[in-house]
Amino acid sequence: MTSTGTTAQLMIGTDLAAEMVAKAAERAKKLQDETGVQPCLATVLVGDDLASATYVRMKQNRSKKAGIGSRSVVLPAETTTEELVAELTKLSEDPEVHGILLQHPVPAQIDERAAFEAIDPAKDVDGVTMHAFAAMAFGEPGFRSCTPGGILRLLEAYDVPLEGAHAVVIGRSPILGKPVGMLLLASNATVTYTHSRTRDLADIVRTADIVVAAVGKANFVRGDWLKPGAVVIDAGYNEGNVGDVHFEEAAQVASLITPVPGGVGPMTISLLLEQTVDAAERLR
């Protein structure tokens, strides 16, 4: 595909995310100055998956830079569901911990849902509990799943009209596709959930004003799947730093598009930090 001369505007998450972190850091400092309490994020890593370990370390580093304390729990790969639930319950009850992040995926022998549910919703700053999901769906107070919440912030920052827009979500995972659809619906978009069993996927995507790709397949969404002028959110992050959208093709059709990396990714971690400070303020 050769360039047609028009190219989409990039939706850059990096600067917006940096602003969010700066504000969270200010609030963390204020809280500590006024009450002596430093917001604390507990990270729980099970097993020795390299990518997971890298993510956790990155989150800890960012926390530190924002003046947020961190507690690191690392459990062996053969940890049982019961052991992990016990650990998460302990952190949920620990008054010095304000936010809990269970790095996922967890090893296959663990019931991931049971583990997530052991996190007190008041400390669920990653928005993974059933309570968090229902709260997003019903507009009730609660923490947002970080990537979906970050995507909504990005759409707002770029003044994308959501009311009445047709948003097509590709993928239906419990912490990405499903909640982002519910948040878009709460913003009065018309929302279509698509997935691996969807027929005529490209035709459906072609009706979208907003496309959220959350499918985990490199370059899955092609340029000719898009309606000219569509807003394209790429929540994928596949091997080789490649998103779920074929960027070069899509950028010639879309009006706005998130780059990978530098689009959705930075928003995710910033929301995690922001929500950790929220939790500390509320739990204080």
Next chain:
Amino acid sequence: MTSTGTTAQLMIGTDLAAEMVAKAAERAKKLQDETGVQPCLATVLVGDDLASATYVRMKQNRSKKAGIGSRSVVLPAETTTEELVAELTKLSEDPEVHGILLQHPVPAQIDERAAFEAIDPAKDVDGVTMHAFAAMAFGEPGFRSCTPGGILRLLEAYDVPLEGAHAVVIGRSPILGKPVGMLLLASNATVTYTHSRTRDLADIVRTADIVVAAVGKANFVRGDWLKPGAVVIDAGYNEGNVGDVHFEEAAQVASLITPVPGGVGPMTISLLLEQTVDAAERLR
């Protein structure tokens, strides 16, 4: 609109519902014979709305016929959120109560969500809690919202293929539109949520293999909104026993359609009774 000669097959809920109730009654009897425990549904009615009182009485009568005990709580119209929450908490803790039904809508001064959340998910046989919603969305164990769950039963009974079908849900209430969409998604349908802010609603409905009307407006969905052969589920029940779908028009285009009354309605109450017996068996 004059008849074209082809008319949709009716999806009758009445017989299927009667079968479900008969099975629930058998199980209730067996439980009582074996353990001495009679399943018990507590109904809570706030205020003196005539329609609500009628619904509650009907549910109690049906329970009785199925060998399910009932406990009736009637609170004055000026009940506060705190008072209602206290009552629901008491019922949640009462070992002799297995299922709790809060008749809604509740009077305007009450925080309905707070009231619903006072119901123990283990007794939430009407499927109104946030836990029930997330369980439906994630395929986790829990009770289904009765109307959505009843609709799925009806679709199954009439062998409507759901996998890959495009289902358009009109309406997004927490106990009807949102959960029915999640149940359809869990059955591998492609699901579009539409609502009052949706643009070009008729055009979107026209793409549906399955239409679920849950909007509460008499005769809202017209015949020319439907794709020929579509399956039409009318979850509306408006003044004058009229559904949300213009029945005469729709029946000439659809392949299958629920009548009002006698379609979705009977399924709702049957699932309530079935889930009350489920709860009693589990809580015993």
